[in-house]
Amino acid sequence: MPKSITRTYSRYSREAVALFAGLIRTARKERKLTTQEVADRAGISRGLLQRIEKGDMKCEIGVVFEVATIVGLKLFDADDSTLTRHIRQTEDKLSLLPKSVRKTTKAVDDEF
Amino acid sequence: MPKSITRTYSRYSREAVALFAGLIRTARKERKLTTQEVADRAGISRGLLQRIEKGDMKCEIGVVFEVATIVGLKLFDADDSTLTRHIRQTEDKLSLLPKSVRKTTKAVDDEF
DNA sequence: CTTTTATGGTTTATATATAGGTCAATTATA
DNA sequence: TATAATTGACCTATATATAAACCATAAAAG
Numbered sequence: 001m002p003k004s005i006t007r008t009y010s011r012y013s014r015e016a017v018a019l020f021a022g023l024i025r026t027a028r029k030e031r032k033l034t035t036q037e038v039a040d041r042a043g044i045s046r047g048l049l050q051r052i053e054k055g056d057m058k059c060e061i062g063v064v065f066e067v068a069t070i071v072g073l074k075l076f077d078a079d080d081s082t083l084t085r086h087i088r089q090t091e092d093k094l095s096l097l098p099k100s101v102r103k104t105t106k107a108v109d110d111e112f
Numbered sequence: 113m114p115k116s117i118t119r120t121y122s123r124y125s126r127e128a129v130a131l132f133a134g135l136i137r138t139a140r141k142e143r144k145l146t147t148q149e150v151a152d153r154a155g156i157s158r159g160l161l162q163r164i165e166k167g168d169m170k171c172e173i174g175v176v177f178e179v180a181t182i183v184g185l186k187l188f189d190a191d192d193s194t195l196t197r198h199i200r201q202t203e204d205k206l207s208l209l210p211k212s213v214r215k216t217t218k219a220v221d222d223e224f
Numbered sequence: 225c226t227t228t229t230a231t232g233g234t235t236t237a238t239a240t241a242t243a244g245g246t247c248a249a250t251t252a253t254a
Numbered sequence: 255t256a257t258a259a260t261t262g263a264c265c266t267a268t269a270t271a272t273a274a275a276c277c278a279t280a281a282a283a284g
Contacts, residue, residue, distance in 0.1 A: 005239090048243080059242095101230075
């Protein structure tokens, strides 16, 4: 990051990440996997896994999701094929929405 | 990453991130927010938001969750207080599990 | 149609997350 | 108890994600 930006997060985001981290840690222990084992399977360092399990906001989402998958945590309470179907549904939905969002009409700004 | 590590992700992880990205993009459009607007609110660049909406695995989880929150996507289908309660429950569950996982006893390794 | 604006690509400099160590403390097992 | 393993906390070098600046395209509005 150029310019040394200090990131701010909403309480909700912080808690969501924290919960996710806790669920990962719990799942790992329930499956009796050591930090080293999970780190190896995920292809990451043990130190990074520790940060993930502490809810560090700056870890790559791909790595976090991969670890979650490894410890058997289902992200969307859905199996593989269900996920694929949801992706397709989302794409369909997306194709029906306007390509770009216009802001010209002064008001209309849904304030809530 | 020192040492130029090539990351590998499971199909499930990739699809989970992809779905999440699609949901974010859909939610943003449904709320009629431009990429610039959301980027500003999240305190990130427009380019980063684009990568997030494309399902880039290397974006920080904190930023991704923050963007999701901004566009009104509930991570765990739960509001703020519910999230807090879940965190507490997870902590309680965690405190009941053994502090460290032992691997000595040859077998017992739950192969699946 | 024309004008305006959102979006999707780049490219580049720089702040920083990561891998890979080490070490000490803690914990489980024998 | 003693022993071995897990864990947590550091540190450093470096690969890379990021912000910012572009440009081109496309799409909405007038």
